[in-house]
Structures are given as C-alpha cells and as structure tokens.
Amino acid sequence: MRLLVPIAALVLSALAGSALAATKVVGYIPSYKGLRTVADRTDLSKLTHINLAFANPAPGGSFLNGGSPACMEAATAADINYVVQKAHAAGAKVLVSLAGGVIPACAGNWQTLLQPASRAGLIQNLVQFVNTYALDGVDVDLEGELLTAIDNAGHYTPFIQGLRTALPGKLVTAATATYEGGMIPVSSLASFDFVNIMAYDAVGPGWGTVGTEHSPYSLAQSNIATWQARGLSKDKLVLGLPFYGYGFNGYASSYGFADIVNQFGAAAAQTDLIGKLGAGSAYITYNGIPTLKAKTRLALQQGSGVMIWELSQDATGANSLLSAVRAEIGTTPPSTAVATVYQDCNYAGYAAALPEGSYTLAQLQARGIKDNDLSSLRVNAGYQVQLFDGDNFAGTSVTRSADTGCLVDQGFNDRATSIVIAKAASAWSLQLEAENFGNQGGVQTEACSEGGLNVGWIDAGDWMAYAGINFPSSGTYRVEYRVASISGGTLSLDLNAGATQLGQVAVPATGGWQTWTTVSHTVTVNAGPHAVGVYAPTGGWNLNWIRFTKL
16 A cells, blocks of 8 residues: 555455465455445455455544445445455455555544444444445555554554454454555554555655655565564465556656556666666656566565555556566465474575474474574574474474574574474463452452553452463463553462462552553463452552463
8 A cells, every 4th residue: 555545555365276375465445445446446356355445433433324335435335335245256355455555534533433432333234334335354554643543552462463353254454565654563463464555656746755665675575574573473464465556746646556657658668767866866766577576576476465545546458567476476486384484593595394293303304404403593483493402303402483593592593403383282371350259358340441441449458359261271371461550569369269379460650550562470270260360469550451371
C-alpha cells in the first residue's frame, strides 16, 4: 500500500492442491476503483488473498447501515458479495481492510472508538460485518499519525488482541510502514497471522528527495531487515510490491503501471525509469517486471510471500505484473527447510537450510556443514533444533526453538556434531483474568486501561482465590503477573488455601495505577486441579492477569 493512500496487501495462502501452500500473494482492491470492475479484469486464481479496501466505522461505531457497509466508498452489499463469491470460487480468501491512509468524512473517530469503553462494541460490530459478508478475516491498515496516537494511548495492541479473540478461525493481518511513528507495535505481532510491509514510497508528491527512486530493491532489503530485527518471523513477513509510480518535473505526479505501459510502450515494462534521475530532471520512477521478479525472489527467501498495492493498476497480457510475480513464484522450487544453520555468529559465514529430520555428522558434511563449526541459527515458528556435541545424537545437547544470533550465549559455539530438527512440543499456557476470582478478601475491581477490568485497592492481607485450575503435568511452570503500582509492593502465590506456598514476587513501582508491567517467577507444581491463591504480604498494587506456562 502507499503510505499516504494505504495499500492493499497481497498475500499467498494455501492454494488447493499446490506445492506453494505456504506462499502468500495478497492483492488489494480499492472500493473507490469499483470492486466488481477490478475483480472482473483480474485473474483471481493467481491470488491467495484479496483485501477489500477500505472500511471504516460510522461515528457510532457501526460498520453496517442496514445490510450495507456504513462507510466504504462506492461499495454496496451486492458488490462485496459478488467479489467474495467469485474469489472463493477461484480459491482465494477475502478480507476487509480497515481505515487506510486517508480517513473519509463518513468515518467515526478511531481514537475514541478504540478506547476501553467503546472498544468491545466496535469489535463486535466488525465481527458482524465479517459474518454478514462471509469474509475470511480482517486486515488492519491504521497508518501514520493516527496509528501513532492510538498506540501512544495504549489502545492499538488491546484492539488487535480483542479482534484475534473475537474472530476464531478467521485471519487477522496488518499493513505497516517502516519508519519511526509509522510502524505497528512489536507487542501486536503475536496476534497477526501475517504482516504486509509497505516497502515503497521513499519519494513521492510532497515527500522524500526528488531525484531518487520511490521503491528500489535496496529499500525492500532494508525494510525486511528492520522487521526481522523487530521479531517478525519469516512465516509472517510479507513484502509489499508497488503497481504504480510517481512523476517529477513535468510528468504527472502519479501513474498506474498500466498507464506507463499504455503511454510509453511495452519496452517500459522492462525498466524502472522513464527519463533520467536527478533533482532537476524530468522522470517517472516505478518498478518494472525485472525488479518485481527480483523482489519476489527476495520475498520468498526472507519471508512468506508478497503483497500488492493495488490490482486495478496492473497492465494486461504479457505486461501483467501479477502474471510475472506468479510466474516467478512458480519457477521457485518450494522449500521444505524449517531451519537454517550458519558458520558464524549473527547469521554470517556459510549457511545450510535443513528440512525436518535427524542429521548425523556424515549427513551434515554431505550438506557442506563442518564438524564443530556452527555459531548461529534461524528456526521457523513451531519447530525446534537440538544440537548435540557427539555424533549419532550423543553427548551434551542444547535445544533452540527461536532464532539464535550467537551460540556463545548457550555455551555451544563450534560444538555441533549432530542435529535433530523436529516440530516443537506445544507449551501449555493458561491466562487468568484477575477479576475472575471465585472468592476474595478486601479487593475491588475497576476499569483497566488495557481493556476489561483489573483488581485494585489491594492492601496488606488481601487475597484472591481461583478454584479448579488444572495443571496438565507435574514440573516447572513460569508464572507471570501483569501489575501496576505507585510505590511498589509484594505478592505471593499459593495452592489450596495456603497448603502449598509457591513463593513471593516483588512488584516494582511503575509510576501509576494504570501503568502496567509484567513480573514473573518459576514454581514447581504437581499435576491435577488446584485452587490458586494470590496474597498480598504488602499492598499498594493492582493486578490485571496471571499467566501460567509449562516449561
């Protein structure tokens, strides 16, 4: 999407019967370009996801007005139903994209509607919209200053978390820029199925340095590296591709790719530039077929697919960018690798991509991996890598289920002789909302800035009890507490009315009763149902939730 006129994300999801099941190709259709018109001129079978852009809530928070969209420019219920039926027949999923870079006059105030008092109602109205049109999910495209204001108020991540909970079995995705103030918060990433990176618009009408390109290959590389560093996993990273360009110094300010080909001929499809780059030169900057093919290869190497803003701008026939992208995906062998090991720290030196399986020293050497020579690794979500310092899976081992930039920290640098790569066992986790106690002594509840309620007015000697908490197996659990405090305090955890004491945790001073932080400790619990108790040796703190995770 564009950063000013937000883009649609094009993501490839599972294509039925295709070897490209993990690849995403997401295409946006702006409602103001005519949903039916664009759908009819596009080969929807080349897409895995289609984002209908953009829906906004009415001032009261409703997304529907009767059976029609309340605030979605030029879109009718019949238009949406037509595209959904046609896309589903072609094997593509359809999402509604929210907000956009320019919020229309018919929209309500997003900042107000995402406050705790109205957030739940807004989410339910959005669920109603999704169900009314048989949509497959929601794409969130809050951008720029609006995104920053919502995030600074602490309302973005709770909104996404609430949306995720309210749409089981549906997709929740986002579009994001890669500049300070335009990036979605890291705290929201876990709730998205994937994130579309708007890797373009380095220069355009009114911003950037005239004389440069608006979407060079190097910008895509830089944006990907930024989001990798922020913790976005490969399976969730989707690279944005522009199907448009900008003109300067005598040319029109904006061009769809089809406009460029129609005006300057088929040869223009094979380059990225009309004219000559320069601050005082007349030129048009865009991405032609070779560059978009190269970006598609990059997206498959570093991420899980591509996103397109937007489909109405594509050329036809041999000059179609969508066809070029799909052809490039089709010529890229699907990778079964789920982990990559590297010779040096920070993912440097030689690298080898490994599918799930067990690898003796001889099998590693056959893949070019030397004995005792590995220093970092990357692991796909849902998998784990177990490194052994002996051949045939003997000796000391270390297990990693996340990217590890340097095995020095694990005491396993240059020690791997055999490796096992397998699906990670799902860790049991349970979150208790603090206000859902079965019994209590001395506490009260109140509205929480993170949504819902929290427990407050906790004095020394106060307590909360939660009955029937079933721990699946005996062993070690991490217990996290979401707390806020003006001056700090202490809480303790016990089982079965104090029969088993599990230890105390210091609550730090956070600076406000609604300024939240998370503290934790590890405890040992026997399997089975228990009554969990939280007690205040010293008071002066609030509690939002408690989370147990089996280690």
